[in-house]
Amino acid sequence: MKEIESVLFSEEVIEKKCCELGERISRDFDGEVLVVGILKGAVPFMSELVKRIELPIRMDFMDVSSYEGSVSTGKIKILKDVENDVRDKDVIIVEDIIDTGNTLSYLSELFKLRGAKSVTICSLLTKPSRREKEVEVKYIGFEIEDYFVVGYGMDYNEKYRNLPYIGILSEKVYK
Numbered sequence: 001m002k003e004i005e006s007v008l009f010s011e012e013v014i015e016k017k018c019c020e021l022g023e024r025i026s027r028d029f030d031g032e033v034l035v036v037g038i039l040k041g042a043v044p045f046m047s048e049l050v051k052r053i054e055l056p057i058r059m060d061f062m063d064v065s066s067y068e069g070s071v072s073t074g075k076i077k078i079l080k081d082v083e084n085d086v087r088d089k090d091v092i093i094v095e096d097i098i099d100t101g102n103t104l105s106y107l108s109e110l111f112k113l114r115g116a117k118s119v120t121i122c123s124l125l126t127k128p129s130r131r132e133k134e135v136e137v138k139y140i141g142f143e144i145e146d147y148f149v150v151g152y153g154m155d156y157n158e159k160y161r162n163l164p165y166i167g168i169l170s171e172k173v174y175k
């Protein structure tokens with residue numbers, strides 16, 4: 001696809017990583033976990049990941065927004081909340097990518113305030129050079145440089161979510 005400058009991670013590589021992460025999660029927890037996916041970007045990653053978790057799980061979703069196009073506004077808006085009561089639950093937040101850290105530091109605090117027994121983050125990608133807020137991320141798929149990436153759930157203005165790989169979006173598309 002001409003808007004994609006280069007492919008960073010193929011579907012095969014991502015699926016292998018989901019197996020590794022699922023195995024680690026299965027070893028680290030004991031009993032039921034509440035897996036909360038952050039819509040919409042985390043959906044393909046979470047679908048692949050949960051198949052690899054050998055524990056009883058509940059699945060829930062939350063929709064938050066902090067981005068306009070390719071720019072982070074830093075202000076978190078909850079567009080859809082979880083349906084489960086998180087009190088006394090082991091919560092794993094599943095995210096597509098951590099950029100400034102604002103979204104996940106806000107959500108971790110929120111679930112702790114709501115009485116979760118534990119809050120653990122699992123993100124497919126992280127861009128450490130962009131971090132503004134410290135967040136403890138136990139499970140990370142891949143670390144990347146400061147690129148704007150799309151595919152495997154991640155979008156630019158709602159496009160490219162269905163690409164089976166993760167690629168760098170050409171600057172020509174958004175500049």
Ligand SMILES: Nc1nc2c(ncn2[C@@H]2O[C@H](COP(=O)(O)O)[C@@H](O)[C@H]2O)c(=O)[nH]1
Pocket residue numbers: 038041066067072095096097098099100101102103104147148149150154155156
């Ligand atoms: N399609 C892309 N979405 C991105 C990218 N970097 C961040 N994001 C979106 O922002 C949140 C996390 O942002 P944060 O600043 O609060 O950490 C993430 O869930 C994405 O929706 C990107 O390169 N491509």
Ligand SMILES: [Mg+2]
Pocket residue numbers: 038039040041042096097
């Ligand atoms: Mg997101």
